[in-house]
Amino acid sequence: xxxxxxxxxxxxxxxxxxxxxxxxxxxxxxxxxxxxxxxxxxxxxxxxxxxxxxxxxxxxxxxxxxxxxxxxxxxxxxxxxxxxxxxxxxxxxxxxxxxxxxxxxx
Numbered sequence: 001x002x003x004x005x006x007x008x009x010x011x012x013x014x015x016x017x018x019x020x021x022x023x024x025x026x027x028x029x030x031x032x033x034x035x036x037x038x039x040x041x042x043x044x045x046x047x048x049x050x051x052x053x054x055x056x057x058x059x060x061x062x063x064x065x066x067x068x069x070x071x072x073x074x075x076x077x078x079x080x081x082x083x084x085x086x087x088x089x090x091x092x093x094x095x096x097x098x099x100x101x102x103x104x105x106x
Contacts, residue, residue, distance in 0.1 A: 001054060002097050003038070003105070004061060008049045009090040015047035018087045022049055025077040033071065034064040038105065054105075058095070 010018045019042060030037050030053070040051040055061035068074060081087060098106035 001056060001106070002058060002061065002095060004053045004055065005094045005096060006051055006053075007092040008088045009046075009092075010048065011085065011087055011089050014087045015042075015049075017081065018049050019047075021077070021081045021087065022051070025074065025081070029068065029071060029074055033067040034060060035068060052105075061095070 008018055008022075022040065027037055027040065034055070036054045038052045038054055040049065042049055055064060100106065
């Protein structure tokens with residue numbers, strides 16, 4: 001099992017739009033592409049969106065993201081939400097493996 005942590009830095013003034021798009025368009029599509037969402041959070045100080053996903057292995061993770069990236073509905077939703085420019089200025093991603101077995105997320 002491995003985990004992926006993503007942090008989206010939003011364009012100034014667009015934090016709410018990032019969160020709304022994630023809630024309405026991104027997260028609901030995850031299951032059909034094999035992406036298990038464990039949690040989604042906003043940073044109390046910056047408003048940046050952070051979320052944690054889980055995959056059986058790296059091959060599954062790569063296949064899931066390739067499938068999601070090719071989703072026509074997602075492509076249309078992304079384009080429609082970015083008519084006035086991008087919502088995200090920078091994305092950070094970390095692939096994580098458990099260190100201590102037996103914890104609730106491991």
